[in-house]
Amino acid sequence: MPQRLDKRRRAELFRERLARALAERAMSQSALARAVGVDRSTVSQLLATGEARLPNAQVAAECAAALGVSADWLLGLTERPEQLADLMAASLSLTEAPRALVDERIFAWHQEAAGYKIRHVPASLPDMLKTHEMLRWEYTPHLGRTAEQAIGASEDRLAWMRGARSDYEIALPRHEIESFAAGTGYYDGLPVALRRSQLDRLIGLLSQLYPALRLHLYDARRVYSSPVTIFGPLLAVLYLGRYYLAFRDRDRIDRFTQQFDGLVREATVESRDVPAFLTELREALPE
Numbered sequence: 001m002p003q004r005l006d007k008r009r010r011a012e013l014f015r016e017r018l019a020r021a022l023a024e025r026a027m028s029q030s031a032l033a034r035a036v037g038v039d040r041s042t043v044s045q046l047l048a049t050g051e052a053r054l055p056n057a058q059v060a061a062e063c064a065a066a067l068g069v070s071a072d073w074l075l076g077l078t079e080r081p082e083q084l085a086d087l088m089a090a091s092l093s094l095t096e097a098p099r100a101l102v103d104e105r106i107f108a109w110h111q112e113a114a115g116y117k118i119r120h121v122p123a124s125l126p127d128m129l130k131t132h133e134m135l136r137w138e139y140t141p142h143l144g145r146t147a148e149q150a151i152g153a154s155e156d157r158l159a160w161m162r163g164a165r166s167d168y169e170i171a172l173p174r175h176e177i178e179s180f181a182a183g184t185g186y187y188d189g190l191p192v193a194l195r196r197s198q199l200d201r202l203i204g205l206l207s208q209l210y211p212a213l214r215l216h217l218y219d220a221r222r223v224y225s226s227p228v229t230i231f232g233p234l235l236a237v238l239y240l241g242r243y244y245l246a247f248r249d250r251d252r253i254d255r256f257t258q259q260f261d262g263l264v265r266e267a268t269v270e271s272r273d274v275p276a277f278l279t280e281l282r283e284a285l286p287e
Contacts, residue, residue: 035066116232
């Protein structure tokens with residue numbers, strides 16, 4: 001919350017910050033007056049020692065725009081001199097997302113977060129936990145030969161997770177894994193043998209890597225989440241389909257983390273029980 005200042009102190013702070021911004025940008029009083037559309041004497045009065053006075057809202061806004069700072073900062077309402085657009089650009093970015101997660105940006109985000117817990121809500125089964133056959137079935141019709149890149153990328157991600165000393169926590173809708181096992185919806189036409197081998201791989205990896213790798217299954221009828229990855233306290237990335245929306249400001253990262261933790265609390269199959277649940281699904285498959 002901004003500190004409450006009396007009118008005189010706020011006027012003094014405006015004068016000090018206006019003088020500082022002029023000096024940092026090497027702008028003369030005359031140049032500022034022309035940019036703002038006022039007489040030079042008006043700017044001189046705003047900068048006069050011992051005669052600090054607050055300008056009207058229009059002049060304050062025009063001074064801020066001309067100097068490339070925020071009006072809130074000039075008026076002492078914030079300690080950040082950047083304009084809102086600059087703050088947003090620094091805290092949020094839009095990155096194009098390929099059909100398969102093979103781009104270097106994604107892997108760089110993982111490397112940046114080495115040592116931190118990574119929380120992940122995937123759009124489907126996590127690529128790094130899929131068999132080669134599963135990745136080929138999923139990506140070859142769309143990517144052709146570059147499906148092999150998806151395989152390499154998933155192996156790199158899993159190898160990184162094993163060696164980075166980072167906890168990797170995944171929350172997945174329960175219906176997603178049930179639909180996969182049944183070969184329905186998105187997985188329609190997926191051969192039984194491929195489903196069986198994929199379930200074996202999931203059971204093996206989740207048993208072998210627990211607790212560093214944890215998978216929770218939640219009921220999407222009770223709680224919902226868009227695909228998102230939270231890289232410790234550093235970054236939260238929302239998957240939009242064609243693009244990734246990346247947030248770096250702490251408040252939004254905390255909110256995404258709270259959303260994820262809510263999925264974990266609402267899990268109908270907790271992580272240590274997932275291998276047994278997957279075993280039941282596998283045993284129900286026809287031979």
